[in-house]
Amino acid sequence: MQRSPFSLVVVGCSRGGLAASRRLLEALRRRDHLTMVIVQHRGPEPSPLVSALASASPFPVSEAEDKEPLLPRRVYVAPPGYHLLIEDGHFELSTEAPIDYSRPSIDVTFASAARAFTRGVVGVVMTGGNSDGAKGAAEIVRRGGKLVVQDPSAAEAPDMPRATLEAGLDPAVAPLEELGAVVRRLALQMNEPAGAQR
Amino acid sequence: MARWSAEQGPRTEGPAAVGLPAGSPLNGGREDELDQRWAKSELDRAETSAELEDIEIAALLEAIYRFYGADFRSYARGSLRRRLRRRAELEGITTISGLQERLLHDRACMERLLADLSINVTSMFRDPAFYRAFREKVLPHLATYPFIRIWNPGCSTGEETYSLAMLLSEAGLYERTRIYATDINAGVLAVASRAVFPLEKMREYTENYLAAGGDRAFSEYYVSGYDGARFDPRLARNIVFARHNLASDSSFNEFHAVVCRNVMIYFDVHLQRQVHELFYSSLPRLGVLALGGKESLAFSGREEDYETVDGAERIYRKR
Structure with a gap:
């Protein structure tokens, strides 16, 4: 198996997601060879999400732009009002209809990440008030990626992590305090030299 | 970056693996x-x-x-x-x-x-800050022309086109403007030219309109009918709906502004570049190019040929 250029951590969250994403970012270290894409449901109005995440992140944080190449050691946030797809090594935006009232849809980004980065993906489903992410998580697992779910019993909004747990995908489950460390370990494992894993 | 994927290409275990010479007709x-x-x-x-x-x-x-x-x-x-x-x-x-x-x-x-x-699902005055910037930074420039031509390619069902028409009308410029609203698909153009939009959208559009700095009652622009909100036919008076394919058709006029938001996101970078050439050749000096909020000139090959009017709202002016 070839190694991925870097591990891709794709994160889905909704209500309560800002605080949870910050906790996740705080667990990362500057030299970690991974990139994170955060899909958080939010309204179309301008929000300080990027700057709120940047203060917790060791990597530069920005909203993904159309056709922008994914680089290692970055954090990209899905812009509101678009679906965010990953195709080969770059982003694509789409204004197709919202899915279950959500645009960005976590399922859309997860499924496209799974197709583009196959075994190099760690999907993370965190706090949120609906069931977006469960279908995309299944795609990640089907394509050989790893899945981590926030323990719903301690999540601000348990519906989203619970829906993914109910999909029967056998993910790692961790409370928010430990989530970042689990995600980081799985992501960095993927980047160890060939033969050191599997 | 190439898609890295596992174990593609020719595989090595073949006839030899079952003890037959390679290419054996039996096998x-x-x-x-x-x-x-x-x-x-x-x-x-x-x-x-x-x-x-x-x-x-x-x-x-x-x-x-x-x-x-x-x-x-x-x-x-x-x-x-x-x-x-x-x-x-x-x-x-x-x-x-x-x-x-x-x-x-x-x-x-x-x-x-x-x-x-x-079909792309958009709304009237989507990204109100864009329309505010267009009103404040582009309309004064357009007002200097005796006759204004605007091209709105990929107009789909027309929400953006009518938003522009309202903006121009409130600035007193619409009478001397023609908006060319084009799309590849005749079906969406027919929907756009009917100027009837779902009533349940009106609340969202009203909010957007106000956030964009609209100073009228948005409800003045439409009447509620059995089939939806019918927009004032006067808004459509100077709009030309026509078929045009950005991927294969050439330019058909010179325009003072090209408003093409969230259309080129559906093109690969090569086609984007080709369409940017089309726009460049359709604009006079100081002509305005308006893109979607997450589009840029980065891969256009024309980065140096425009100056920025409003960076956040992706409004550019040809040098």
């Missing part, structure tokens, strides 16, 4: 290749089916280009794949090659696909 050779395509782990099957789907999509696009002349070969693959899958599902078909057969033999199916590929 058939070909059969082994076929086996290798499918008799694998679930993970490999996922890999194979993704690879196969790419081949099917390329074949489908080539076929509808050759037969219908509709060229989607340079469309961005992620969104295109989603729409093709969705169309297949709605037709009750499980594979992209199955969809290809129907598209080629059933014209109505092809029309449904064309509609799928040109």
Whole structure:
């Protein structure tokens, strides 16, 4: 198996997601060879999400732009009002209809990440008030990626992590305090030299 | 960056693995290749089916280009794949090659696909800050022309076009403006020219309109009818709805502004570049180019030929 250029951590969250994403970012270290894409449901109005995440992140944080190449050691946030797809090594935006009232849809980004980065993906489903992410998580697992779910019993909004747990995908489950460390370990494992894993 | 994927390309275990000389007619050779395509782990099957789907999509696009002349070969693959899958599902078909057969033999199916590929779900005054910037930074410049021509390519069902018409009308410029609203698909143009929009959208549009700095009552622009909110026919008076294909047609006029927001996101970088050339050649000096909020000139090959009017709202002016 070839190694991925870097591990891709794709994160889905909704209500309560800002605080949870910050906790996740705080667990990362500057030299970690991974990139994170955060899909958080939010309204179309301008929000300080990027700057709120940047203060917790060791990597530069920005909203993904159309056709922008994914680089290692970055954090990209899905812009509101678009679906965010990953195709080969770059982003694509789409204004197709919202899915279950959500645009960005976590399922859309997860499924496209799974197709583009196959075994190099760690999907993370965190706090949120609906069931977006469960279908995309299944795609990640089907394509050989790893899945981590926030323990719903301690999540601000348990519906989203619970829906993914109910999909029967056998993910790692961790409370928010430990989530970042689990995600980081799985992501960095993927980047160890060939033969050191599997 | 190339898509890295596991174990593609020729596989080494072949006839020799079962003790026969390579290419043995008894073994058939070909059969082994076929086996290798499918008799694998679930993970490999996922890999194979993704690879196969790419081949099917390329074949489908080539076929509808050759037969219908509709060229989607340079469309961005992620969104295109989603729409093709969705169309297949709605037709009750499980594979992209199955969809290809129907598209080629059933014209109505092809029309449904064309509609799928040109409908983009937008709203009036989407991104109010853009319209505010356009009002404050672009309209004063446009006002210096005796007659104003604006091109709104990829207008889909017209929400953006009518928003522009309202903006111009409130600035007292609409009477001497012509907006050319174009799309590849006649169906969406017919919807756009009816100027009837769903009533349930009016609350959102009103909020957007006010956030964009609109100073009237938005409800003055429409009357509620049995079929939806019918917009004032005067708004459509100076709009020309016409078919135009950004991928294959040339420019048809010189425009003082080209407003093309969230249309080129459906194109790959090569087609984007080609369309940027088209816009560049359609603008006079100081002509305005307005893009969507997450689009930029970065891959246009024309970065140096525009100056920025409003960076955050992606409004540029030809040097």
